Amino acid sequence: MNKNGSDFIYDLKMSNDFFKSLENCDYKLILIYNQGCFTNEELDYYLSNYNIKFKILGNGINEGITFSRHSMINFIKENYNDTKYVAEVHLDMIFTPNWDKPLIYFLEKTKEPIVSPRIVYYEDNEYKATGKKESFTFPEGLDDKVKFMESICENRVDYGFVHPVIHRFNALKKINAYDINFLTGKQGYEDDSIILGYNYYMGTKENWAPKIYYKSCVYHKTIGQRNKLKELNEDFEKNLIGLKTQYGAYGQKELSRIYSNNESFKLNYETMLVDRDAALRLEDIKIYSDDVNNNYKSLDNYESRYILRTDNIMYKSIFDIPKEWWSRFYEYGWASNFAKEEDVVLDAGCGIIHPFKYYLASICSEVHAVDLDKRITSKEEVLLEHKSCFGEDSEYLVKEYLDQMTLKNENLASLSYDDETFDKIFCISVLHLLSEVSLLSVLTELRRVLKNKGLLVITVDVPTIDIEKLVESIYEAGLVIKNNLDLTRYNNSIYSDLFDGLYCFRLLVTK
Numbered sequence: 001m002n003k004n005g006s007d008f009i010y011d012l013k014m015s016n017d018f019f020k021s022l023e024n025c026d027y028k029l030i031l032i033y034n035q036g037c038f039t040n041e042e043l044d045y046y047l048s049n050y051n052i053k054f055k056i057l058g059n060g061i062n063e064g065i066t067f068s069r070h071s072m073i074n075f076i077k078e079n080y081n082d083t084k085y086v087a088e089v090h091l092d093m094i095f096t097p098n099w100d101k102p103l104i105y106f107l108e109k110t111k112e113p114i115v116s117p118r119i120v121y122y123e124d125n126e127y128k129a130t131g132k133k134e135s136f137t138f139p140e141g142l143d144d145k146v147k148f149m150e151s152i153c154e155n156r157v158d159y160g161f162v163h164p165v166i167h168r169f170n171a172l173k174k175i176n177a178y179d180i181n182f183l184t185g186k187q188g189y190e191d192d193s194i195i196l197g198y199n200y201y202m203g204t205k206e207n208w209a210p211k212i213y214y215k216s217c218v219y220h221k222t223i224g225q226r227n228k229l230k231e232l233n234e235d236f237e238k239n240l241i242g243l244k245t246q247y248g249a250y251g252q253k254e255l256s257r258i259y260s261n262n263e264s265f266k267l268n269y270e271t272m273l274v275d276r277d278a279a280l281r282l283e284d285i286k287i288y289s290d291d292v293n294n295n296y297k298s299l300d301n302y303e304s305r306y307i308l309r310t311d312n313i314m315y316k317s318i319f320d321i322p323k324e325w326w327s328r329f330y331e332y333g334w335a336s337n338f339a340k341e342e343d344v345v346l347d348a349g350c351g352i353i354h355p356f357k358y359y360l361a362s363i364c365s366e367v368h369a370v371d372l373d374k375r376i377t378s379k380e381e382v383l384l385e386h387k388s389c390f391g392e393d394s395e396y397l398v399k400e401y402l403d404q405m406t407l408k409n410e411n412l413a414s415l416s417y418d419d420e421t422f423d424k425i426f427c428i429s430v431l432h433l434l435s436e437v438s439l440l441s442v443l444t445e446l447r448r449v450l451k452n453k454g455l456l457v458i459t460v461d462v463p464t465i466d467i468e469k470l471v472e473s474i475y476e477a478g479l480v481i482k483n484n485l486d487l488t489r490y491n492n493s494i495y496s497d498l499f500d501g502l503y504c505f506r507l508l509v510t511k
Contacts, residue, residue: 011091014091014092014221015091017094017142017145018089018091018092018093018094018095019047019050019052020050020142021093021094021095021096021142021146022050022052022089022095023050023051023052024095024097024098025095025097025098025099025100026098026100027052027053028053029053029054029055029080030052030053030054030055031054031055031057031072031075031076032047032054032055032056032057033056033057033058033063033068033069033071033072034056034057034058034059034060035058035060035061035062035063035064035068036060036061036062037060038060039060040056040058040059040060043056044056057071057072057075058071062186063186064185064186064187064235065186065187065190066178066180066183066185066186066187066190066239067178067180067186069088069177069178069190070177070178070179070180073086073172073173073177073178076169077173083169084168084169084170085100085104085107085166085167085168085169086166086167086169086172087100087164087165087166087167088163088164088165088167089163089164090163090164090220092220092221092222093163093164093218093219093220093221094142094145094146094149094218094219095146095218095219096146096149096150096153096216096217096218097146099117099216099217099218100166100216101216102117102153102213102215102216103115103116103117103166103213103215103216104166106157106211106213106215107166107168109393109396110393110396110397111202111393112168112211112393113167113168113171113172113198113201113202114161114165114166114167114168114171114194114198114210115165115166115210115211115212115213116160116161116162116163116164116165116166116210116211116212116213117162117164117212117213117214117215117216117217117218118130118131118152118153118212118214118216118217118218119162119217119218119219119220120138120148120149120152120217120218120219120220121219121220121221121222122138122221122222129152129217130158130160130162130212130214131156131158131212131214132152133341138219145219149217149218149219150217152217153214153215153216153217154214154215155214155215155400155403156213156214156215156362156400156401157211157212157213157214157318157397157400158211158212158214158362159209159210159211159212159316160210160211160212161191161195161210161212162212162220163191163220164218164220165210171198171201174201175194175197175198175200175201176197177193177194177197178190178193178194179193179242179246182242182243182245182246183238183239183242183243184238184239184242185234185235185236185237185238185239185242186235187233187235187236187239188233188235188236188237188238188239188240189236189239189240189242189243190239192243192255193239193242193243193246193247195210195255195258196243196246196247196251196254196255198210199254199258200247204254206320207257207315207316207320209257209258209316210258240268244268244272248272249269249272249273250269252265252266252268252269252272253265253266253269256268256269257315300483300484301334301337301338301508302482302483302484302508303483303484303485303486303508304481304482304483304484304485304486304505304506304507304508304509305484305485305486305487305488305505305506306462306486306488306489306490306493306494306503306504306505306506307327307330307331307334307459307493307494307503307504307505307506308490308492308493308494309492309493309494310492311330311333311334311494312330312333312334312337313329313330313333314329314332314333314336314359315329317332317355317356317358317359318355318358318359318362318397318398318401319355319390319393319394319397321355322390326494326496326498326502327429327459327461327494327496327502327504328354328356328428328429330494330504331428331429331459331504331506332356332359332428334459334506335356335426335428335457335459336359336363338424338426338455338457338508339359339360339363339364339424339426340363340364340423340424341363341364341365342364342365342423343363343364343365343366343423343424344364344365344366344368344421344422344423345360345364345366345367345368345422345423345424345425345426346368346369346370346417346421346422346424346425346426346449347360347367347368347369347370347426347428348370348412348425348426348427348430348446349370349371349372349412349427349428349430350369350370350371350376350407351371351373352371352373352375352376352381352382352385353382353385353386353389353390354428356426356428357369357401357405358397358398358401360405360426361401361404361405362401364424367404367405367406368405368406368407368408368417368422369405369406369407369408370407370408370409370410370412370415371408371409371410372409372410372411372412373409374409376407376408376409377407377408377409379402379407382398382402382407383395383398383399383402386398412430412442412445412446413438413441413442413444413445414445415445415448415449417449418449419448419449420448420449420450420451420452420454421449421451422449422450422451422454423451423454423455424454424455424456424457425446425449425450425454425455425456425457426457427446427456427457427458427459428457428458428459429459429460429461429504430460431443431458431460431465431470432460432461432462432464432465433464436469436473439470439473440473440476440477443473443474443476443477443479444477444478446477447477447478447479447511450510450511452511453510453511454510454511455482455508455509455510456479456508456509456510456511457506457508457509458506458507458508458509459504459505459506459507460504460505460507461502461503461504461505462489462502462503462504462505463501463502463503464499464502467487467505468487470507471485471507474507474509478511479509479510479511480509480510480511481507481508481509482508482509482510483508485507489503
């Protein structure tokens with residue numbers, strides 16, 4: 001805050017809401033790093049108006065974000081080393097009572113090192129919340145704000161990182177957080193350094209990413225500050241150099257995986273390559289056989305064709321997709337484009353452990369999942385199978401979504417649903433397992449329960465199924481291919497050497 005600034009009165013009110021909301025939280029101690037505006041004596045007097053236990057660090061000098069956070073962590077290590085959990089909070093936040101309790105519960109039930117809550121924030125003259133597409137009216141008064149945030153809490157886990165964040169302190173100590181030997185600027189990339197530290201702490205084989213637990217909600221007026229500051233900010237440049245030095249090119253590569261919608265980290269990685277043409281030379285090698293055509297790239301999600309190595313990838317669907325599922329990264333990455341918030345959807349042949357149905361439950365308004373395996377109707381059996389295949393943590397995550405969907409043990413050729421029930425039907429790696437007779441029956445039945453102009457999203461293994469015969473069956477069932485159909489098998493089609501060689505084909509179908 002700046003006492004001489006035009007926004008001082010507003011900032012003072014904001015900090016008042018911050019501390020008043022913290023009065024209703026069960027904290028043992030609040031550490032405050034004084035970076036200016038007040039002397040320590042003035043700040044101590046100001047804070048004495050609130051029913052909180054606090055300590056002041058710093059001397060009213062703007063040391064920067066990295067230095068102040070590093071200093072506070074060291075203070076806790078030296079004076080409160082047995083602390084289990086530490087929260088990082090900002091003055092422009094408002095908290096619901098005991099907002100930290102669900103997040104600590106999440107950390108206790110999983111191996112995660114950190115977790116964030118849902119955030120209500122102000123952007124482009126609108127109030128929004130993480131995980132929600134629509135803007136909304138946010139109440140004026142503090143009590144009404146708190147009630148509103150409590151009303152939008154939900155039992156849901158997603159990938160993401162926002163402040164405030166709660167750390168498992170034993171993990172935080174091991175990653176040398178906010179290392180000022182490398183991050184020499186006052187601000188910039190400090191959160192990315194934390195994410196990379198935890199990524200290495202968890203192990204790169206895990207494909208780890210930070211998570212948000214929507215059971216807690218906090219107001220944070222300003223998020224995404226990196227995007228609002230000048231690109232050539234001197235402090236940002238210093239910290240970017242430090243981050244690259246500390247974690248190298250693979251650090252930038254890992255950040256591009258974690259922040260898949262941020263191209264800057266990918267570009268940073270590519271500029272750090274010693275031989276940037278090596279990957280291009282690899283692309284020129286014909287890997288599979290001489291009977292395939294040249295490489296191809298298309299961004300048209302409505303095109304039915306072989307899935308390509310250049311297509312979008314989904315590494316996680318609630319939890320990490322096993323590397324052995326060679327095509328699911330691509331199949332889920334493509335199919336996810338058609339899941340919309342307002343949709344009523346069916347996962348046809350959903351499988352017991354396959355997680356795409358949980359992704360659908362996190363997006364769509366109503367989700368139904370059908371499989372021929374009788375265990376699908378037993379939540380206990382489903383959870384047991386997840387626990388067996390993916391470990392204890394996956395069981396906890398799956399529980400969040402099982403209550404949000406309808407699970408049925410049915411034959412796809414004879415469904416119990418009314419005509420035109422579903423906006424979208426997803427049939428991922430199922431149809432190639434059927435006989436020709438069963439295939440036509442299933443397609444006819446899926447057509448019946450699909451709404452007019454709805455979409456049937458299909459992937460199959462080739463040559464397990466003859467793709468031309470599948471297309472014939474689609475039309476025979478009264479369905480049509482949506483937009484363009486390309487039967488060409490390109491050189492960069494995804495491929496596995498399982499069962500003497502497999503490719504994967506995607507089809508978008510309607511009626």
